[in-house]
Amino acid sequence: MTYFSSEFKLGILGGGQLGKMMLYVTRKWDIYTRVMDPSEDAPCRMSCNDFRVGDLMDAETVYDFGKDLDLLTIEIENVSVDALEKLEQEGVKVYPPSSTLRTIQNKATQKLFYTDHDIPTAPFSRFAYTSQIEDSLSNGGLQFPFVWKSAQFGYDGQGVKVVRSLEDLKGLPNVECIAEELIPFKNELAVIVARNSTGQVVNYPVVEMEFHPEANQVEYVICPARIDPEVAKKAVEVALKVSKGLGHVGLLAVELFQTQEDDILVNEVAPRPHNSGHYSIEASYTDQFEQHIRAILGLPLGNPESKLSGIMVNLVGAEGFRGDVHYENMEEILEIDGVTPHVYGKKQTRPFRKMGHVTIVDTNMERARSTAEKVKKTVRVISK
Amino acid sequence: MTYFSSEFKLGILGGGQLGKMMLYVTRKWDIYTRVMDPSEDAPCRMSCNDFRVGDLMDAETVYDFGKDLDLLTIEIENVSVDALEKLEQEGVKVYPPSSTLRTIQNKATQKLFYTDHDIPTAPFSRFAYTSQIEDSLSNGGLQFPFVWKSAQFGYDGQGVKVVRSLEDLKGLPNVECIAEELIPFKNELAVIVARNSTGQVVNYPVVEMEFHPEANQVEYVICPARIDPEVAKKAVEVALKVSKGLGHVGLLAVELFQTQEDDILVNEVAPRPHNSGHYSIEASYTDQFEQHIRAILGLPLGNPESKLSGIMVNLVGAEGFRGDVHYENMEEILEIDGVTPHVYGKKQTRPFRKMGHVTIVDTNMERARSTAEKVKKTVRVISK
Structure with a gap:
């Protein structure tokens, strides 16, 4: 089957920033897309062929949305799995499959899956x-x-x-x-695995989440992780084992703990593009959004390796500000080489809401890390 | 003035592939855009806030389109310059300015400009x-x-x-x-110069157009050009001189001939993103479309240098095919590392129509060149 320029129809459940970045790819390849989100103002309201407002947890709404599509994917896990199952039975391709989502959606079921499959977890x-x-x-x-x-x-x-x-x-x-x-981990790591509908599998390099020493919040996602190669190898092995067990199609972001003893434990997974892979737009040969689209369409997977070191800084709403968003000092960070801001297009800010992100790429990781700190200190998401 | 998340309104005259790739940037930064094109089916019909169908050469239509915008740019030179002049007089920013377009639009005037400014040309x-x-x-x-x-x-x-x-x-x-x-040139080269509204200027590396030995058609745009550094230096100097003389704001693509004696002559210019800069989406720190948007908004210009060697292959309609477009063997080229196809979204193909392009990036230029040849031989734009 050919997707480019055919009458093929792709649906995306959820119209937030992950969906928006998937739409960069469907526009690049001119693939027909229909998106549904509960919010009329969702970032995906543009750039898709057909935007619909609807409750993603309502089985009838989701079924109606998907019944005449060729393929349905998600950008958020909290959708009606019953509707997805019914759509699959009627011949609509759903990637990730409803069975993957059912395993993941309930955290108790997800944890039981790990123990059943001999996958290390807390x-x-x-x-x-x-x-x-x-x-x-x-x-x-x-x-x-x-x-x-x-x-x-x-x-x-x-x-x-x-x-x-x-x-x-x-x-x-x-x-x-x-x-x-409670795991007193040394590092929080993540590995994104892509698996296409023909069974091809590739993985992105291990990334590291660097936490703010006091706020206990992820400040930077760093690729590649600054860890021992042996630990990285173990992290990839565990991630691939989760991927194989789940039988997902599309991306799977596997969040991991590196313990004090350098063991790897699975924290949780997301069967879709993920915050820990945003750096890939600027740093990788094939970014995670293109990779997800390749995977669900059954196209050959792209090269997941990096062109350069990459660091991602989330732009979250500053504490104490609610209302019409304003990005303070954006012009200043644009002066720095290798810095690319992304503005998701959410109109209202509130404390800690994900409003955008900034990617820093550099041939030199230490310099990238120092630029990231400068970016973090300069730009602020406030209200006017 | 802040553009991000403000009520700022940007207009683009022309809704073809260049406009479409500019819209990747306005979506990334959530900038409001209005686009006009004579064709209802133009590639820009999506991803802008407001798409209008209209004749770009009709002064009244262009004036009406632009009168309540803050800033107006173009993706094609053939627009009503009279309307742009009137809009400028009424306080709408127009970049490139109408004066630049008036000089360029008429080829005789453009040539006189070169001789008047002591710029080498045939x-x-x-x-x-x-x-x-x-x-x-x-x-x-x-x-x-x-x-x-x-x-x-x-x-x-x-x-x-x-x-x-x-x-x-x-x-x-x-x-x-x-x-x-008729110049029996050794190479056809191009240099893209960006100049922002505050006067900051940067230039992209010199690129080389490699021609098909028989068809006399550009087959590959290669960055950096495989030429003597002294020739590259001269090419940049000439391009900067043209940029200075024209006083454009935004991008200026300067097409050049390298003569048998290694002199540099200006062939022609385009005051906008250009086919010779498409490689930059995958290869450069700041791609030409983001650079154009930065320049016209008066933002700091980004780093124009490359992360990797880049080669661009145009996807043009194959001879003998007219009608609903079909991209043959697209899946095969997706198997190759560092290959990114772009499909513009024009529904009908005809011989030599620009339907898309493919970028090849690699750490090694020779390997990139050989991949480009493979791509060129594999993919074909035909009708079904």
Whole structure:
């Protein structure tokens, strides 16, 4: 089947920044796209052939959106998997497959998948309700500290809390959840694996998330990770094992912990382009968005290696600002060689909202790292 | 003035492939854009905020299009310069300025500009009508062979003919024209110069157009040009002189001949992104489209240097095919490392129509050149 210039119709569930960056590729290759997002103002409202507003968790809405498409993909995991299953049964290709999404969507199921497939991950207990955790603590089945995670809808850091005392448990929703051992990791790493519908597999280099020493927030995504090659090799092996087990088609971003003992543990996965791969637009031979489109179309996968060292800085809404977004000092960072800002096009800022990112590329990693710090200190996302 | 996330409105006259690639940048930076093209099906119909169909040469249409914009640019020179002048008088910024376009639009005026500014160019004579050429030939003012060029609307190779005999003159339109000495050049080169509205100037490396030995058609644009550094230096000097003389804002692509004696002569210029700079999307730190947008917005110019060697192959409609376009063997070239096809989204092919291009990047120029040949031999633009 030929996609270029044919009547082939691709659908994307979710119209945020990941979808928007996928649309760069569909425009480059003139592929027909239909996008759905709950927000009328979503970044994808332009650059697709057909933009629709709708609830991604509503089975009927998603089914109606997809029933006359040739292929459906996602830019966010929280979509109606029941609708995707029905679409698959009716012959619409869905990549990642509904089975992959079903495994991933529930964090307890995802963790069970790792243990079932002998994939290293932090020890955990599953609870049908948060209220059952106290019993487990009192009978010694669980100790402080641990990481509480709601089983459903854990996307984007929500629904996760480090629990160090009974006090910390208060106020948590009484839902299905897991309690995971708190790993005092040395590094947080990620590996993006691409797998196409014919079974070809390639992986991007290991990237490293550098945290702000105080705020405990990811400040920089650094490619390649500044780690021992042996650790990198182990990280790739684990990521490929997860990819194989899940049988996804498209990208799979595997987030990993490097423990103090240099073991690799899987934290969580996302079956789509991922924040940890944004650097690839400027740094890689084939960026993650093109790679995802290649993979789901069954095209040969591109070279995932880098042309240069790359660092990505997220542009998140500054604390204390809500409203019409304003990017302060953007002109100043444009003066620096190898700096490319991306503005997602969300009209309203709020504290910590992902509003854009900046990529820094350089032949020299140390210089790139110092530029990244300069960028981080210069640009600010505020409201007018 | 801040462009990002403000109510700033940018207009683009022309909605073809150059406009489409400019829109990658305005989407990346979330800048509001309005585009006009005579064709409803133009590649820019998507990815802009407001697409309008209209005649770019009609003064009233262009004036109406531009009157409530903050800034207006072009992706094609053949637009109503009278309308642009009026818009400038009313406070709309127009880059390139109407004065630059007026100098360039008429080939006789453009040639006079070079001689007035002591810029090397092939000797020429201007004629009010083609019919006057015969007189000049008979009185010895002109000799065969020469290059006939219509003064108006010379865009894209139309309106140019090599004349070797009286026979060749037959059938040429009886219009204002020039007869230019035929230069037996060693190489055709190009230099893209960017100048922003605050006067900052940068130039891209010299590129080389490699011609098909028989068809006399540009087959590859190669960056950097495989020429003597002294010749490259001279080419850049000449290009910068043209840029300074024209006082353009935005990009200026300067096409040059390298003579058998290694002199540099200006062939012609285009005050906009140009086919000779397409390689920059994959190969340069700052691609030509982003550079043009930076320049016209008065932002700091980006680094024009290359990350890697780059070669561009045009995808033009194959001879003998007209109708719904089909890209043959696209999947095969996607298997090769460092190969990126661009499909412009024109629905109908015809012989030699520019339908797309393919960029090849590599750390090694010789390997890139051999990949380019493979690409050229593999992919074909036909109709179904």
